Amino acid sequence: MSRVEPTPEPAPRGAHAAAAPGEAQKDSSQRRQKEMIARHYDRLAAAPETGEKSVYTFVPGNLTELLRSFDLLPVLPEINALQSGMRGKSADYIALAEKQGHSEDVCTYVKSDIGMLESGNVGPTGQRLPLPDLLLLSYTGCFTFLKWFELLREKYRCPVAMLHVPYQAEGKITPAMRGYVVDQLRGEVIPALERISGRRYDEDRLREQLRRSAQAEDDLVWVLQSARNVPSPIDAFFGAVYYVGPIFSAFRGTEDAVAYYRELRAEVAERLRAGKGPVTPDGEVERERYRVVVEGPPNWTSFRQFWKMFADEGAVAVASTYTKVGGVYDLGFRHDPERPLETLADYCLGCYTNLGLPTRIELLVRYLDEYRADGFLINSVKSCNSFSAGQLHILREVEKRSGKPGGFVESDLVDPRYFSAANIKNRLESYFQMLEQKRLGATA
Amino acid sequence: MRYTVGIDLGSTTTKAVVLGEDGHVLGRGITNSRSNYDAACQVALGEALINTRFALVAGELAAGGVAETERAALVGALERSFRAEQYRAQLAVLDRELRRCLRRSLMRPPALDAALDRILAAMAAEVTALYAAGARRKSDFFRDLAASRYLELAEGEARAQGLPFDQLASLFDKAILDVESSAEAAGRFADHARAALAASGTSETPLAAAVARVESVELEQAGSVGTGYGRARLPFAEGQIRSEILCHGLGAHAMFPSTRTVLDIGGQDTKAIQVDGDGIVTSFQMNDRCAAGCGRYLGYIADEMSLGLHELGPLACASSSPVRINSTCTVFAGAELRERLSLGERREDILAGLHRAIILRAMSLLARSGGVRNELTFTGGVARNPAAVAALGRLVLENYGELVLNISEDSIYTGALGAALFAHRDAVRGRAGSHAA
Numbered sequence: 111m112s113r114v115e116p117t118p119e120p121a122p123r124g125a126h127a128a129a130a131p132g133e134a135q136k137d138s139s140q141r142r143q144k145e146m147i148a149r150h151y152d153r154l155a156a157a158p159e160t161g162e163k164s165v166y167t168f169v170p171g172n173l174t175e176l177l178r179s180f181d182l183l184p185v186l187p188e189i190n191a192l193q194s195g196m197r198g199k200s201a202d203y204i205a206l207a208e209k210q211g212h213s214e215d216v217c218t219y220v221k222s223d224i225g226m227l228e229s230g231n232v233g234p235t236g237q238r239l240p241l242p243d244l245l246l247l248s249y250t251g252c253f254t255f256l257k258w259f260e261l262l263r264e265k266y267r268c269p270v271a272m273l274h275v276p277y278q279a280e281g282k283i284t285p286a287m288r289g290y291v292v293d294q295l296r297g298e299v300i301p302a303l304e305r306i307s308g309r310r311y312d313e314d315r316l317r318e319q320l321r322r323s324a325q326a327e328d329d330l331v332w333v334l335q336s337a338r339n340v341p342s343p344i345d346a347f348f349g350a351v352y353y354v355g356p357i358f359s360a361f362r363g364t365e366d367a368v369a370y371y372r373e374l375r376a377e378v379a380e381r382l383r384a385g386k387g388p389v390t391p392d393g394e395v396e397r398e399r400y401r402v403v404v405e406g407p408p409n410w411t412s413f414r415q416f417w418k419m420f421a422d423e424g425a426v427a428v429a430s431t432y433t434k435v436g437g438v439y440d441l442g443f444r445h446d447p448e449r450p451l452e453t454l455a456d457y458c459l460g461c462y463t464n465l466g467l468p469t470r471i472e473l474l475v476r477y478l479d480e481y482r483a484d485g486f487l488i489n490s491v492k493s494c495n496s497f498s499a500g501q502l503h504i505l506r507e508v509e510k511r512s513g514k515p516g517g518f519v520e521s522d523l524v525d526p527r528y529f530s531a532a533n534i535k536n537r538l539e540s541y542f543q544m545l546e547q548k549r550l551g552a553t554a
Numbered sequence: 555m556r557y558t559v560g561i562d563l564g565s566t567t568t569k570a571v572v573l574g575e576d577g578h579v580l581g582r583g584i585t586n587s588r589s590n591y592d593a594a595c596q597v598a599l600g601e602a603l604i605n606t607r608f609a610l611v612a613g614e615l616a617a618g619g620v621a622e623t624e625r626a627a628l629v630g631a632l633e634r635s636f637r638a639e640q641y642r643a644q645l646a647v648l649d650r651e652l653r654r655c656l657r658r659s660l661m662r663p664p665a666l667d668a669a670l671d672r673i674l675a676a677m678a679a680e681v682t683a684l685y686a687a688g689a690r691r692k693s694d695f696f697r698d699l700a701a702s703r704y705l706e707l708a709e710g711e712a713r714a715q716g717l718p719f720d721q722l723a724s725l726f727d728k729a730i731l732d733v734e735s736s737a738e739a740a741g742r743f744a745d746h747a748r749a750a751l752a753a754s755g756t757s758e759t760p761l762a763a764a765v766a767r768v769e770s771v772e773l774e775q776a777g778s779v780g781t782g783y784g785r786a787r788l789p790f791a792e793g794q795i796r797s798e799i800l801c802h803g804l805g806a807h808a809m810f811p812s813t814r815t816v817l818d819i820g821g822q823d824t825k826a827i828q829v830d831g832d833g834i835v836t837s838f839q840m841n842d843r844c845a846a847g848c849g850r851y852l853g854y855i856a857d858e859m860s861l862g863l864h865e866l867g868p869l870a871c872a873s874s875s876p877v878r879i880n881s882t883c884t885v886f887a888g889a890e891l892r893e894r895l896s897l898g899e900r901r902e903d904i905l906a907g908l909h910r911a912i913i914l915r916a917m918s919l920l921a922r923s924g925g926v927r928n929e930l931t932f933t934g935g936v937a938r939n940p941a942a943v944a945a946l947g948r949l950v951l952e953n954y955g956e957l958v959l960n961i962s963e964d965s966i967y968t969g970a971l972g973a974a975l976f977a978h979r980d981a982v983r984g985r986a987g988s989h990a991a
Contacts, residue, residue: 515837516837518922533823533841536840537840539797540798540799543796543797543799543800544800551834
């Protein structure tokens with residue numbers, strides 16, 4: 111869900127066409143995204159003067175269209191935390207939070223956010239973030255969210271609106287579940303938004319937003335599914351983290367998002383036509399040697415290094431589950447302007463983190479098949495039990511059902527202490543060589 | 555003669571395995587790993603090639619109709635005599651290096667030269683006994699053997715002559731680095747073998763004839779594959795480097811063809827590997843975030859208890875009621891050890907508990923990799939430890955029922971063997987160096 115490119119590192123050597131030394135290679139869609147983000151943070155920084163109101167909320171199950179229909183500005187603490195990780199600031203933030211009594215085992219997104227707050231709440235663009243007018247707790251799949259906003263409420267002394275989203279344990283959304291969420295939207299969330307914005311709920315305005323969301327979602331899905339081609343024109347984990355940025359965060363439903371995804375789609379179509387591989391910050395992957403599906407979030411503190419470990423081996427992620435935490439659009443869901451609140455409920459209920467283990471297993475098996483992958487890799491992060499609990503079970507089941515080998519590496523989201531580069535590289539190399547050996551089969 | 559070699563550059567030791575043209579093991583070599591990876595590889599390979607020639611000598615004798623028991627006795631005696639010659643040569647290089655280091659010292663008490671003379675003379679006088687038939691040596695490495703004698707003698711000199719022991723010890727520490735890395739010190743097969751034959755007065759025998767024939771055999775490297783922690787820095791091309799996971803899987807399969815699960819506990823990592831009937835890895839798990847419970851843990855405990863690493867296992871085996879130890883953190887285990895000792899627990903019971911703790915951690919890794927399937931092959935330095943083996947046997951029985959547990963005497967060479975087999979396959983395919991991985 112990153113929206114700013116990682117801190118430039120020295121240009122590496124490798125099996126890909128090199129970008130200019132020290133400079134990450136960028137497409138025009140990436141530049142557009144950067145401008146969108148800059149404008150958004152400018153507005154946030156100016157909010158105390160302009161009087162615009164901000165709402166802090168989470169990525170999975172975010173209600174961006176609804177917020178925007180009230181002219182409220184979303185702030186996403188998870189995004190700020192991962193940006194702090196990429197910008198090399200999370201170690202200090204985490205240390206600060208630990209000094210305040212948060213233990214080593216607390217989610218590092220939370221500690222990074224607390225540390226950032228305590229350091230003046232300066233966001234990813236170097237500008238100060240406004241204080242929240244409301245904490246919108248969309249409680250989707252992650253139980254830590256609840257505690258996180260409890261802590262923020264203490265700090266900011268501001269109101270909290272909670273949206274409880276039932277867990278999809280049975281692998282489907284029932285009318286009762288949908289009704290339960292819609293009732294909360296009507297009874298809790300919308301009144302809270304009306305109170306802080308001073309505006310009345312305007313359903314037509316919301317429909318407009320939702321119509322644009324669906325349009326952008328179509329283009330995003332096209333881009334993600336372009337990885338079914340061999341070779342894939344995109345990296346659907348490291349690269350796609352940038353692609354999902356706008357739609358997972360403050361931009362879903364905006365004209366900006368529509369334009370961004372239109373442009374991205376055209377770029378990827380062009381790469382596909384030219385038979386080109388994915389662009390990485392260190393240049394283009396010229397020869398796709400391994401196609402892998404990735405489960406679990408990235409590590410943000412060594413994001414570029416982690417990506418390079420794949421790219422150097424010619425390993426391309428052709429599908430990932432992390433890029434579905436803000437919505438599993440490739441299974442067909444689109445925001446539907448004809449049923450505005452029901453569609454928001456379905457969206458919240460359908461996020462990847464809200465899915466049970468059997469559904470996650472099915473999804474991975476399906477990706478392995480549809481994307482013609484050689485195998486799958488799990489990055490198990492220490493911070494996130496929502497992701498990590500059950501991952502070894504997933505590993506075994508997916509191996510059994512797909513017949514394709516799984517690999518397992520361990521790291522963290524934004525605590526650099528838990529990224530042991532030498533070991534992870536060793537593990538990845540071993541895994542890729544295992545794929546190669548399997549390919550050669552018994553003749554090896 | 556063409557051969558292929560696999561080299562496993564581990565965090566503690568570097569191993570080399572040499573295969574003949576038919577893919578059978580001819581020689582193995584091992585040396586301490588050090589900061590100079592190239593030197594470690596060269597020394598291990600040199601050692602493996604010397605052993606290869608011993609295998610060839612045995613082959614010559616067999617072809618000449620010498621019966622197996624006699625053959626083994628002849629080659630065994632030759633090898634001991636050879637090792638003694640080699641030891642003398644290494645001692646000579648040590649002598650030279652010690653003097654060189656001494657000349658560079660700022661502080662140079664006049665009595666030091668004479669003390670070195672006496673120490674080295676005493677060590678030289680002991681060589682024959684050290685390699686006598688039936689003699690037990692504490693280690694296979696010159697460094698370890700020489701160090702233990704040198705330091706003991708130096709302590710005596712220091713006490714008797716009023717010399718600074720620290721200076722004598724530090725001289726050794728500096729000098730031994732060059733001895734270990736010196737190809738000259740390890741020597742050539744021909745020189746030591748001839749000297750060995752001359753020393754035993756057997757110059758006109760079938761053995762001497764076999765040695766003479768083997769001396770003239772040209773050993774030509776047809777391919778090499780490197781693996782292990784230092785593999786990225788091995789002096790090999792990228793295509794000749796394989797991960798130790800693949801090498802351990804294949805090596806274990808070659809040693810025990812029915813292997814389905816491999817547990818390798820090395821110096822700084824533990825690997826649980828599942829292989830298919832062809833030795834191809836199907837899944838694996840390793841420790842990523844923390845190296846607790848690896849071989850180094852035992853090294854640390856040995857240091858804490860002032861014991862040799864090889865003494866830990868036998869002592870732990872003498873335990874009648876193992877202490878329950880939960881921590882596999884190396885540093886915490888040290889603290890727990892001292893605490894238990896102060897409470898009056900027996901050393902063997904504490905050690906048994908520590909061994910169980912590291913095997914418990916390995917069991918968790920095994921479970922994560924897909925469990926233990928029949929047959930289980932245990933490899934790596936820790937597989938030489940009888941208490942670790944006993945703990946593994948018990949825990950496997952409790953958790954997976956009765957199954958075959960394989961441990962080879964040569965388990966430390968498993969990774970190098972797998973690497974050598976990869977090199978052999980590549981060479982057979984005629985694509986050594988152009989591996990498409």
